[in-house]
Amino acid sequence: MRTVISILGIILSPIALALDNGLALTPAMGWLHWERFLCNVDCDTDPNNCISERLYMQMADVMVRDGWREAGYEYICIDDCWPSHQRDAQGRLQADPKRFPGGIKKLADYVHSKGLKLGIYGDVGVNTCAGYPGSQGYYETDAQTFADWGVDLLKFDGCFMNWTSLSEGYVKMSKALNSTGKSIYYSCEWPLYEWIFNQPNYTAIRETCNHWRNFADIYDSWSAVKSILDWTASHQDTIVPAAGPGGWNDPDMIIIGNFGLSHDQQESQMALWAIMAAPLLMSNDLRDICPHSKELLQNRHIIAISQDPLGKQGYCTAKVDSFEVWERPLSKHRIAIAVLNKQEIGGPRKLLISAAPGWKICDPQCNVTRILPQYTELGIQTLQSKLFVTVNPSGTALLTVSPIRGFTNNMHWHDHSVKDKHTVL
Numbered sequence: 001m002r003t004v005i006s007i008l009g010i011i012l013s014p015i016a017l018a019l020d021n022g023l024a025l026t027p028a029m030g031w032l033h034w035e036r037f038l039c040n041v042d043c044d045t046d047p048n049n050c051i052s053e054r055l056y057m058q059m060a061d062v063m064v065r066d067g068w069r070e071a072g073y074e075y076i077c078i079d080d081c082w083p084s085h086q087r088d089a090q091g092r093l094q095a096d097p098k099r100f101p102g103g104i105k106k107l108a109d110y111v112h113s114k115g116l117k118l119g120i121y122g123d124v125g126v127n128t129c130a131g132y133p134g135s136q137g138y139y140e141t142d143a144q145t146f147a148d149w150g151v152d153l154l155k156f157d158g159c160f161m162n163w164t165s166l167s168e169g170y171v172k173m174s175k176a177l178n179s180t181g182k183s184i185y186y187s188c189e190w191p192l193y194e195w196i197f198n199q200p201n202y203t204a205i206r207e208t209c210n211h212w213r214n215f216a217d218i219y220d221s222w223s224a225v226k227s228i229l230d231w232t233a234s235h236q237d238t239i240v241p242a243a244g245p246g247g248w249n250d251p252d253m254i255i256i257g258n259f260g261l262s263h264d265q266q267e268s269q270m271a272l273w274a275i276m277a278a279p280l281l282m283s284n285d286l287r288d289i290c291p292h293s294k295e296l297l298q299n300r301h302i303i304a305i306s307q308d309p310l311g312k313q314g315y316c317t318a319k320v321d322s323f324e325v326w327e328r329p330l331s332k333h334r335i336a337i338a339v340l341n342k343q344e345i346g347g348p349r350k351l352l353i354s355a356a357p358g359w360k361i362c363d364p365q366c367n368v369t370r371i372l373p374q375y376t377e378l379g380i381q382t383l384q385s386k387l388f389v390t391v392n393p394s395g396t397a398l399l400t401v402s403p404i405r406g407f408t409n410n411m412h413w414h415d416h417s418v419k420d421k422h423t424v425l
């Protein structure tokens with residue numbers, strides 16, 4: 001591997017304070033309707049796929065029946081297009097009466113009866129992105145309404161809002177949620193809407209939100225996944241230090257199980273979202289998903305990386321020969337290494353994995369497990385090991401590396417890496 005330049009930062013400043021609502025100690029896992037079901041309100045001709053209470057109830061049933069809840073997926077989240085266009089006589093939001101005849105409280109009770117949690121959607125501005133009522137001027141009322149309904153998560157969008165008021169609006173809603181006395185997971189889009197004009201203040205965002213979108217909406221395509229990874233790599237020194245227990249960067253929904261990604265590309269999304277300590281919010285149709293996608297989404301080894309209790313987001317640590325190496329510090333001084341093959345022509349290609357910057361923890365020895373493409377124990381390795389990974393075009397190899405304690409200073413790199421490592425590519 002040529003041109004690996006890794007400069008270890010010595011910034012040891014403790015991570016900024018997170019929103020203190022007791023939630024998001026690890027990134028959220030669940031399901032969110034948007035990418036797959038959009039604003040489909042046509043229940044007359046498309047009753048199975050329209051935004052209605054039936055969709056969430058069916059998804060809740062399937063999440064229990066098919067092992068999703070056991071795998072850790074717990075939130076079922078409503079996105080835009082659920083409300084009526086009018087607030088009620090008391091100024092409260094109300095669900096569309098035709099599509100949600102039971103109302104949100106009843107839906108939340110149903111979801112809770114399955115051992116799951118319900119998420120809902122609102123907007124910091126005067127309207128939601130699809131033109132339903134926004135919360136500007138109603139933050140306290142709407143927070144109380146959501147709490148009264150028993151809602152567990154709020155995704156708060158940023159359409160129809162002057163960017164100069166974004167921070168004020170997001171902070172006000174965070175306080176309004178806190179004032180209800182019910183812990184509600186708060187998902188923000190504040191930096192996404194602010195980046196267009198200004199570099200957002202991630203200290204303030206972390207104090208306010210449990211996770212936050214930075215970049216454009218995901219689409220059902222490999223090019224969308226790649227542009228999210230590129231944006232993340234090129235802004236990592238700004239955004240990665242903001243992530244930790246209580247608050248996470250959100251690269252948007254998991255689209256595995258839909259139409260746009262190949263087998264290898266699905267593995268890449270799952271591996272890289274785990275490395276990025278991203279929320280795992282699937283937007284797919286769990287009622288009809290292929291076995292391979294299901295197995296990948298429920299892969300307990302990848303989920304363990306995603307949910308690692310150390311709570312450090314990974315970095316892109318090297319770009320070489322059309323490979324990208326991404327590494328995430330894990331608990332017990334371990335690291336996860338992902339190798340993405342970005343050459344979209346030809347066949348599988350090999351990379352000498354011991355050239356990855358994090359391989360330094362293999363001094364004197366380490367124990368290596370490959371998780372993708374197939375789970376394999378690769379055994380004891382050393383600094384000098386000539387271990388190669390073979391990666392398909394647009395696929396990813398994913399490994400965990402555990403140092404074997406002994407003599408020497410083999411914790412050196414890791415001690416830096418877990419304290420906001422900065423790497424220049």
Ligand SMILES: *[C@@H]1O[C@H](CO)[C@@H](O)[C@H](O)[C@H]1NC(C)=O
Nearest residue numbers: 020021177178181182183184
């Ligand atoms: C509200 O904020 C306070 C202070 O940060 C915190 O101690 C409390 O747990 C929060 N309550 C809820 C319901 O989020």
Ligand SMILES: *[C@@H]1O[C@H](CO)[C@@H](O)[C@H](O)[C@H]1NC(C)=O
Nearest residue numbers: 160161162163164165166168
């Ligand atoms: C946004 O807010 C700024 C500062 O309050 C104001 O000068 C500007 O006119 C506003 N823009 C719009 C489009 O409302």
Ligand SMILES: *[C@@H]1O[C@H](CO)[C@@H](O)[C@H](O)[C@H]1NC(C)=O
Nearest residue numbers: 016200201202203204205207
């Ligand atoms: C960013 O937000 C933090 C916390 O709210 C605040 O203390 C700090 O002054 C802000 N930084 C800037 C540059 O505005």
